[in-house]
Amino acid sequence: MFTGIVTDIGEIEALTPTAQGQLHRLRIGCSYDQTTIADGASIASNGICMTVVGSGTAGGRTWYEVDAGAETLAMTTAQHWGVGTRLNLERALKIGDELGGHIVTGHVDGVATVVAREELPDMARFTLETSRELARFIAPKGSVTLDGTSLTVNTVEDTRFSVLIIPHTLTATILGDWREGGAVNLEVDLMARYAARLSEMK
Known part of the structure; x- marks a missing residue:
């Protein structure tokens, strides 16, 4: 975990x-x-x-x-x-560690593609696209894990979504290396997956 x-x-x-x-x-x-x-x-x-x-x-x-x-x-x-x-x-998380991001299993669901990078004052906005199967688990203000980094989803439009990256994250991770056309590992939020499964069972 x-x-x-x-x-x-x-x-x-x-x-x-x-x-x-x-x-x-x-x-x-x-x-x-x-x-x-x-x-x-x-x-x-x-x-x-x-x-x-x-x-x-x-x-x-x-x-x-x-x-x-x-x-x-x-x-x-x-x-x-x-x-x-x-x-x-x-x-791996140890008992007593601070849960600073969100619960991540390390079981990657698939790949997302960077379709745009926009430089903003002191941060960057990335727009990514994934499969329709995985996009249904991604919601605005929800959590998503990209290349192992816990991020908050900014916007969602069909199979595309965006994230805003602050300067610390750009320098403390490899996200600063992301470029258009690049592929990144995607793990959807565990709670979103279970919520979707529960709704399917009704």
Whole structure:
């Protein structure tokens, strides 16, 4: 479980695909204390909950390794990652931690595409588009997770929606790197999903 509050920006240092292309072993460099990263721990990478399978240090920097399976590669932007790709990172929520964003599972629902970026005084507005299946869970003033970042939806029009990004988020996450045509991981709000399911059962 996560909150969508990014705590570090990592970078892929190595990527090793299997012969069948069904699994990628990723080595991610970060600034976390290596002694606090246990094998089996969950770390969200661009919103994808991934399990640590090894960790260490090199050159004064921490690294950890995770595996991206076939489903992750098919459903998320992980299929486009390579050495040098920057990632929003978040450690799993612990009991007693502040819930600063919203409840995020780390189970990405699909991908949204950035269709416009508008520079505003001290912030930026992004307009994104997703599938009709996922758009029905997105509402103005509701929560959405994009590349692992908890955001408030500004406007919604059919399958398009917009978010306003403050300066801190632009610099503390990879959202400042977003450009038109780029793909981002999308997780819809858990409560919206359950509300929609309940209405379908009536």
